[in-house]
Amino acid sequence: MKFKVLGSGAGIPSRTRNTQSFVLDVVxxxxxxxxxxxxxALQHRILDTTIRPSKIRHIFITHLHGDHIFGLPGFLSSRAHQGGEGIPLVVHGPKGLEEWVEATFRTSSSHLNYPIQFNEVGHGDAFDVEGFTVTVRLLDHAIDSFLYVFEEPDKPGALKSEKLRDIGIRPGPVYKEIKSSDTFEHEGIIYETADFLNAPSDGRKIAVHGDTRVIRDKEYLALLDGADLIVHEATYLHGEQEKAHLYFHSEIDDVLMNLSQISYCQLLFSHISNRYDAEMVQQVEGQLAENIRIAHDFLEITIPRDSR
Structure with a gap:
């Protein structure tokens, strides 16, 4: 599993940062x-990667500010001609998203050659997406903005093949049958399958924020606790907590202080204001712990199993 940054900037693009788009690679x-x-410019960003639009089957929109959605109609249109014909797509997002997309397509006389479904999300929603549990949390922004928490199912432990051989069962199709059952019989003896399995691997948890002020309540922090990767905005890098709060955004030190109450494996700051040049960003990042990074366009982070 990998997390890919297609755009890491806030508000308007700069020469070095496009505005915010991410891809969770679960290929x-x-x-x-x-x-x-x-x-x-999402379409152009994808052209600079190996990402195949036809393999994007779900889109998650955090909120309806333009720097987070203006690339959507173009991507939907181009997907139709990049292997997406007939392949369904689900767009998850706030109320009003479907109306905006439909109005854009209607006025531009655009048409798709694949079915598209809109799933309107709200605070506290939890639903299944391709085996992942996705939980939605309302954030604190000027308009409704959401956090998406993606939780992968636990992976069953591998069979202890040596232990099976010890009782006389040689490798073959029977191993698959054993793993899929609670018990199995061999030479008149019934065995518990669990006794022949290694411990399961915990599913990974990835939490991706839309724009937000820092949120301090316990329920929110509990939702993030134990995450393998947290992606949080840091429109303001240092010493501007009051300004960040005034404009419904976050400041990096305030976020770090808030998240110090929970455990996580990796933390990625994104949505960086274009007021900060590369030298300043590098200086700030140099003061962070090794598991904390500031995003740049085309950054790729690997999220290994059992990283907690």
Whole structure:
């Protein structure tokens, strides 16, 4: 599993940062990508990667500000001609998203050659997406903005083949039958399958924020606790907590202080204001712990199993 940054900037693009779009690469797990937000020029960003639009079957929009959605109509149109014909797509997002997309397509006389479904999300929603549990949390922004928490199912432990051989069962199709059952019989003896399995691997948890002020309540922090990767905005890098709060955004030190109450494996800051040049960003990142990074366009983060 990998997390890919297609755009890491806030508000308007700069020469070095496009506005926010991410891809959760679960090709190894389910042969798909999850697209999170769709900034302007998304189509061009994808052309600079190996991502196949036809393998994007689910899109998650955090909120309806333009820097997070202006690339969506173009992507939907181009997907129709990049292997997406007949392949369904689900777009998850706030109320009003479907109306905006339909109005854009209607006025531009655009048409799709694949079915599209809209799933309107709200605070507290939890639903299944291709075996992943997705939980939605309302954030604190000028308009409704959401956090998406993606939780992978636990992976069953591998069979202890040596232990099976010890009782006289040689490798073959029977191993698959044993693993899929609670008990199995061999030479008149009934065995518990669990006794022949290694411990399961915990499913991974990835939490991706839309724009937000820092949120301090316990329920929110509990939702993030134990995450393998947290992606949080840091429109303001240092010493501007009051300004960040005034404009419904976050400041990096305030976020770090808040998240110090929970455990997580990796933390990625994105949605960086274009007021900060590369030298300043590098200086700030140099002061962070090794598991905390500031996003840049085309950054790719691997999220290994059993990283907690």
């Amino acid at each position: 190894e797990e389910i042969n798909q990508y999850f697209l999170i937000d769709a900034s302007e």
